[in-house]
Amino acid sequence: MQKTTALKETPTSGDLFAMAWPLGLKAMMLHGIVVIDAFLVSPLGENALAAMGLAGAIAGLLMGVIFAFSNATQIRIAQAFGAAGPVTLKTSFYCGLFINVGMSLLGLIAVIIWGDDLIARFAHTDLIAEQAISYLNIFLFVVLFEAVGQCLASHFNGCGKTKVPFLSYLIAVPVNIALSYVLIHGMYGFPELGVAGAAWGSAVSSLARVAYMAYRAYRDDYDVFTASGWSRDNFWTALRRHWVFALPIAGTFISMTIGTQVCTLIYAKMSVNEFAAMTLILPWVQTAGTFGMAWAQATGITAAQLLGRQLDAASLDVFLRRAWRGTFVAAGLVSLTYLIVILCSGWIYSDLQAETTAALWMFLPVLLVLPFPKGSNAICGQTLRAAGDTLYVMNVFVAGQWACKVPLTLLFVVYLDLSVGWVFSLVLVEELFKFPSFHLRIFKGGWKSAQVIDS
Structure with missing residues (x-):
């Protein structure tokens, strides 16, 4: 009897697959954005590719830190979702958002202070350094947008709604490809921006992704984000515990x-x-x-x-x-x-x-x-x-x-x-x-x- 009850209460392999496949495809598309940007920039030559690779190494570190903290937020939200507590769900989200935005701002400040010198030190030529700095300065918008976007994705994933972040990438990837292509090569009357065009394409596509998830969060979970009170009766106490966990x-x-x-x-x-x-x-x-x-x-x-x-x-x-x-x-x-x-x-x-x-x-x-x-x-x-x-x-x-x-x-x-x-x-x-x-x-x-x- 106990075994039968356990089987009924626990998710099936089908339930896990339904949650896993959007996560897998989303990750594939995330990796694909980098490959596509490199493909679109490649006609500009090796210098342009080197510039994007150099700037991407710094941007990737900033994004990776945000992804890491967002993963922790996702787990906290999943725990809160299991306990069916809107206040705890809200607290976990806003704690994660506070940390993500804070870490992204620290990263932006570090790039503004030391980024140019760091790129100049590793770039083989002045032209590569100039293009890399241009790309990185624009890509900082992506870091800011994703600080919010990854937290929203953590909310949906933690609540088992993994299709929502997946759908956001279905919006973001075509926007990124189309806009990057137009701005890199100066098509349809738009300015020819070269490597910087790829960064603007990523920034606009990231903003579109965040806008879609923010709309879904407002439509589906407005009561969660506006719930009264905080876990532990104090936001700062909850934030400290979230930080220790993350x-x-x-x-x-x-x-x-x-x-x-x-x-x-x-x-x-x-x-x-x-x-x-x-x-x-x-x-x-x-x-x-x-x-x-x-x-x-x-x-x-x-x-x-x-x-x-x-x-x-x-x-x-x-x-x-x-x-x-x-x-x-x-x-x-x-x-x-x-x-x-x-x-x-x-x-x-x-x-x-x-x-x-x-x-x-x-x-x-x-x-x-x-x-x-x-x-x-x-x-x-x-x-x-x-x-x-x-x-x-x-x-x-x-x-x-x-x-x-x-x-x-x-x-x-x-x-x-x-x-x-x-x-x-x-x-x-x-x-x-x-x-x-x-x-x-x-x-x-x-x-x-x-x-x-x-x-």
Whole structure:
């Protein structure tokens, strides 16, 4: 009887899929915006591409910090939604919005003070520096708009309405493509802005996305945003608790970003062909893995909602088993995608030298295995975050980067001079390093009794 009740109370795999697919497609479109901008700018030449890449590195760091804090807000909102409390929902949203806007303003001030000098230091020519500064100064509007937009998206995702942010990208992507193309090349009487035109296209499309979500928030959840009172009876107390919850998630992102950049600098010590192969495969690892990560994110959102409802441990076990079965299916599809990419690599990259193509084939054994531990780790990490265990998750990620991947990358490349296949295998070694810490924490079961609303 208890098992039957648990099955009725917990979301099905279909419910998780309904939440996950908009998250996955949204992430794909988000990655696609960068690819499309680069494609539209490419006719302007290598200098324009270099300028956009240089400015994008700084803008990406600012956006990444906002995404990290928004992820924390999403979990808090999911917890509040599970508890069916409009005051707690409102508090979580406005706390997240306050932090997002505050962090974006700090980032803008830093760029205004040091951005020009930083770009000039790394730009190869004055022309590249000038174009990069122009792009970045306009892109700062995107940072401000997304500080609001990502918080609105967190509200809808946390409430299980993942289609709303997805629909906002269906509006934003065509606007970005059309306006960027017109402004880059000066079509239909508009000024020819070059690289700056791509930034204006991104800014206007971001504003359109925010406007759509703000309209949906006003139409669908006006009573939530205007609810009387605050959690903990005081906004500043709630804000402090929200900050303590969110900071480890932001810290995880910052650590991973720095670690990735350090590894990239080490990869540059390899031969040109090996470095080229790594440069080609790593974006595929990120992009093809999007749907596996979307399933994990949907699991985290749902877990936070169920913990907010204070569902019993048996029901939570039923839910997590379903989620785990789903993640293995997703991992199998991702693994198949990697196989297709490698099999077709000679056609996709027809101009590559034979040494580079051979290096891509060396990645295949790791790619076939990687999605399974990575997906399972993601399920654990998202579930623990949903239970408020954000500091532990950060510690596992930091240890995986700085006690495993980064030092081993340095050892393999600089001191042992191993082949690129062994170097790439460290992405799998890192996941296996994190695997026991994540899974032992989950199996101990403490997350099932977490008092998420009072945390």
